[in-house]
Amino acid sequence: QSVLTQPPSVSGAPGQRVTISCTGSNSNIGAGYDVHWYQQLPGTAPKLLIYGNSNRPSGVPDQFSGSKSGTSASLAITALQAEDEAVYYCQSYDISLSGSVFGGGTRLTVL
């Protein structure tokens, strides 16, 4: 059981928009700690997609955006393409753990 809760899977047709939720608690997201997002393609290490709730590293297209509210955060992916098929993870800090916590991952399928 991961500390942060994500839906196991989401899907969308090419060109559509999908969102992935990440729900935490008052010891992590709700305590004000930032949320970060990663994309993991098969056989590769996770890649940073969003940091500080809504910031994109250089090279990440603006089809990816993040937001945070209360004890939850969301990753939105617009204009879906086949190459966006991957597993997406959220990450935050947890005061009870005194370390980073992650979500269980959400597998995105492009129909």
Next chain:
Amino acid sequence: QVQLQQWGAGLLKPSETLSLTCTVYGGSFTGYYWTWIRLPPGKGLEWIGEINHSGSTNYNPSLKNRATILIDTSKKQFSLKLTSVTAADTAVYYCGRPYGSGTYQWFDLWGQGTLVTVSS
């Protein structure tokens, strides 16, 4: 360009000790909390622990004192040892470097990952 390269044994028997090492190529070795993270099959990422260049460490309490992270600044390496492994420790293990520190950090650099399987 900074790169992390990791290695270690990929097949262990129950009760053995997992041992992995990560070397940092390029860039600064000081000023970071070098980290180990794992991905069990069918589950989410799990933070194992971290160490800085002075040897200060933090661990995930769920590992119940089985994990030890060491650092060798002369070789720009850090390592993970996990004792008394069981099948539940089967996972892909990653070394990583966070940007930022403490409560405000994210992982912008990862090793290639090492699949460790625990089986009798």
